[in-house]
Amino acid sequence: MTTDSQVTLAILSADDIAALAGELGALLHACVQAGASVNFVLPYSPQDGQAFWTGKVLPAVRAGGRAVLVARTGARIAGTVQLAYDTPPNQPHRAEVSKLLVHPDARRRGIARLLMAELERLAQSLGRSLLTLDTRTGDSAEPLYTSLGYHTVGVIPGYCRDPFGQDRLDSTTIMYKVLSRPAA
Numbered sequence: 001m002t003t004d005s006q007v008t009l010a011i012l013s014a015d016d017i018a019a020l021a022g023e024l025g026a027l028l029h030a031c032v033q034a035g036a037s038v039n040f041v042l043p044y045s046p047q048d049g050q051a052f053w054t055g056k057v058l059p060a061v062r063a064g065g066r067a068v069l070v071a072r073t074g075a076r077i078a079g080t081v082q083l084a085y086d087t088p089p090n091q092p093h094r095a096e097v098s099k100l101l102v103h104p105d106a107r108r109r110g111i112a113r114l115l116m117a118e119l120e121r122l123a124q125s126l127g128r129s130l131l132t133l134d135t136r137t138g139d140s141a142e143p144l145y146t147s148l149g150y151h152t153v154g155v156i157p158g159y160c161r162d163p164f165g166q167d168r169l170d171s172t173t174i175m176y177k178v179l180s181r182p183a184a
Contacts, residue, residue, distance in 0.1 A: 010070055
């Protein structure tokens with residue numbers, strides 16, 4: 001657990017996720033409503049968000065292949081990010097960053113940076129030295145990832161639907177970061 005002067009970071013257990021599914025669903029809902037391209041399109045309800053956490057994330061955490069980090073401001077969950085490390089036998093050094101979410105009301109306060117730094121520490125503690133991710137091309141997260149040392153591999157055009165449910169297809173940018181090995 002890491003603490004900033006106003007932000008506390010923690011890794012959630014499966015029991016935590018089950019207990020906080022409503023709050024986590026509300027966070028996801030708020031981000032999708034604000035236009036986040038994180039696999040969902042409008043209309044998207046808080047119940048849809050809760051179902052994602054209980055139906056997709058919780059089983060992966062219980063199986064031991066995914067970690068969920070949260071950032072709290074006071075008692076409120078302000079952000080979250082996931083590390084998927086259930087990789088094939090020939091990729092034990094790699095993990096994937098997914099669903100970096102910061103509530104629209106809590107943005108521009110460094111929460112995403114804190115979450116990513118903690119996620120990288122966690123990845124290193126799990127023996128992971130390569131992180132991959134994808135982000136909507138041109139999204140505000142893309143320059144954030146670049147500033148954190150992620151490199152662009154390329155862009156896949158027409159990768160996903162616009163979150164507002166329009167017929168427009170958005171491109172995605174594939175990125176990676178090589179982590180330094182922890183000191184022995």
